[in-house]
Amino acid sequence: MPTVTPKDQVEDRNYRNSWYAVTPNRLLVTLGALNEEINCDICVIGAGFTGISAAYEFVQKGYSVTLLEAKNLLDSSTGKNGSHLLRGYQLSPDHMAKKYTPGNAxxxxxxxxEGLALIVGRIAKHEIKCDLKFGHITTALDRDNISTIIKRIKEWNKLGHTDMQYVSAKDIPAYVDSKKYAGGLYDPKGAHFHPLNYALGVAQTAQTAGCKIYDETPVVKIEPGATVKIRTQQGVINAKFAVLSGHIKIPGLPKLGQKILPAAMPMLATQPLDSRISSKILPKNTAVSDMCGIMNYFNLSNDGRLLFGSICPDIDLQKRMTAIFPELKDATIAHRWNNPMDFTLNRMPHFGRLSDNIFYAHGYCGQGIILGNLAGKLMAEAVSGTAERFDVFARMKHLSIPGGDAFKKRLLAFAMAWHRLQDTLL
Ligand SMILES: Cc1cc2nc3c(=O)[nH]c(=O)nc-3n(C[C@H](O)[C@H](O)[C@H](O)COP(=O)(O)OP(=O)(O)OC[C@H]3O[C@@H](n4cnc5c(N)ncnc54)[C@H](O)[C@@H]3O)c2cc1C
Incomplete structure (x- = not known):
């Protein structure tokens, strides 16, 4: 049985930290805060997945690269997510075909x-220890969900990917043993891993190849021009290109933020579960996302914790976890954290250029591990002269979200209320 000890151990100093952030397996020595003026080919701003991937790709191509992160690398966004690697987008392949042409879809x-293979390839090539585990299942709650799953499998089959499998109600317990689920879509290529240890591994490889990494270095101003001037609190970088990687906050930056609705999404990690419980609830250690209006997602860590999150800022995660797995009602919660997830109105990522030599990519709508890593690669391709693939994204139209932060909050609350209502009606 799980340990029955006081819930919510607030006295534990790690409690408010992500479990990933307190379990890094390597020390990456950065240059700390920038306090001088330097020149480089490429200045990558933000050391999330996008920035680390971009820095890695640019150094491989022989550019001189500087990577700037506002926070400490261990506190960056790479260690605060659900860790699931999942193909596709929020829009289904057929929906995308209608919107962007079948060829582009x-x-x-x-x-x-390709983004997934890029990550897996880097892990193998650089022997990055990050607990990669293949297998993801999307679980259905009812017949409608099952119809959607069957349709989704057909859509991927049409694209030539015939590896997605339908899992019947009878077979679901072999993947996730909960009475809540009536079927599923198993993706053998889907995966979960330790996202921070992956990111640190890629960053260190880039650093070894010559990338200069400064953390605790927020960029405060960008001055466009043939040479882009990037000002930090105590330093300046003169770069041929600047790359804004992920959710970058710079005062006075042209309105990128208007395309994004950020929402602080919560996660928790239990204490390590008794192995009899962990192997019962997730016999194959598969990553799971369900099809609730407010999606739940979870997987086991390598030391047997349940890592659990939901797509709603203010929600009782523990209640949702025990509704799925009643046997966890006494499980101790060892960590809780949250981090912003960025949504666009059309639910596709937002890529583009602010000028000929300032690129950006963000707005991954909860799928930024693959999409951010991919964006880093596509920005490096685009800067070095092959922009076709970057431009398929850059041509997508994105509506601006009117009003300021207060309006965005109300909009988000409305959307969440709608999803909660859907859950109640199920
Ligand atoms: C709780 C949660 C669970 C998630 N689960 C999953 C999942 O299972 N699978 C998945 O694919 N995605 C998931 N996501 C989404 C995924 O984590 C994000 O899409 C991804 O981390 C975005 O990466 P990014 O490269 O855009 O970086 P961002 O997260 O946007 O990071 C940008 C970086 O830039 C830094 N920065 C900002 N401003 C400045 C500045 N002025 N100067 C210097 N640096 C600056 C920030 O500190 C930050 O580190 C989840 C997100 C959350 C919040």
């Missing part, structure tokens, strides 16, 4: 598998 879907 095929290319966009294939790119997510």
């Amino acid at each position: 095929r290319m966009l879907c294939n790119l997510t598998l």
Whole structure:
């Protein structure tokens, strides 16, 4: 049985930290805060997945690269997410075909598998220890969900990917033993891993190849021009290109923020579970996302914790976890954290250029591990002269979200209320 000890150990100093952030397996010595003026080919701003991936790709191509992160690398966004690697987008392949042409939809879907292969390839090539585990299941709650799953499998089959499998109600317990689920979609290429240890591994490889990494270095101003001037609190970088990687906050930056609705999404990690419980609830250690209006997602860590999150800022995660797995009602919660997830109105990522030599990519709508890593690669391709694939994204139209932060909060609350209502009606 799980340990029955006081819930919510607030006295534990790690409690408010992500479990990933307190379990890094390497020390990456950065240059600390920048306090001088330097020159480089490429200045990558933000050391999330996008920035680390971009820095890695640029140094491989022989550019001189500087990577700037506002926070400490251990506190960056790479260690605060659900860790699931999943192909595709929020929009289904057929929906994308209607919106962006069948050819572009095929290319966009294939790119997510390329992004996945990129991550897996880096892990293998650089022997990055990050607990990679294959297998993801999307679980259905009812017949409608099952119809959607069957349709989704057909859509991927049409693209030539015949590896997604339907899992019947009878077979679901072999993947996730909960009475809540009536079927599922198993993706053998889907995966979960330790996202921070992956990111640190890639960053260290880039650093070894010559990338200069400064953390605790927020960029405060960008001055466009043939040479882009990037000002930090105590330093300046003169770069041929600047790359804004992920959710970058710079005062006075042209309105990128208007395309994004950020929402602080919560996660928890239990104490390590008794192995009899962990192997019962998730016999194959598969990553799981369900099809609730407010999606739940979870997997086991390598030391047997349940890592659990939901797509709603203010929600009782523990209640949702025990509704799925009643046997966890006494499980101790060892960590809770939250981090912003960025949504766009059309639910596709937002890529583009602020000028000929300032690129950006953000707005991954909860799928930024693959999409951010991919974006880093596509920005490096685009800067070095092959922009076709970057431009398939950059041509997508994105509506601006009117009003300021207060309006965005109300909009988000409305959307969440709608999803909660859907859950109640199920
Ligand atoms: C709780 C949660 C669970 C999630 N689960 C999953 C999942 O299972 N699978 C998945 O694919 N995605 C998931 N996501 C989404 C995923 O984590 C994000 O899409 C991804 O981390 C975005 O990466 P990014 O490269 O855009 O970086 P961002 O997260 O946007 O990071 C940008 C970086 O830039 C830094 N920065 C900002 N401003 C400045 C500045 N002025 N100067 C210097 N640096 C600056 C920030 O500190 C930050 O580190 C989840 C997100 C959350 C919050």
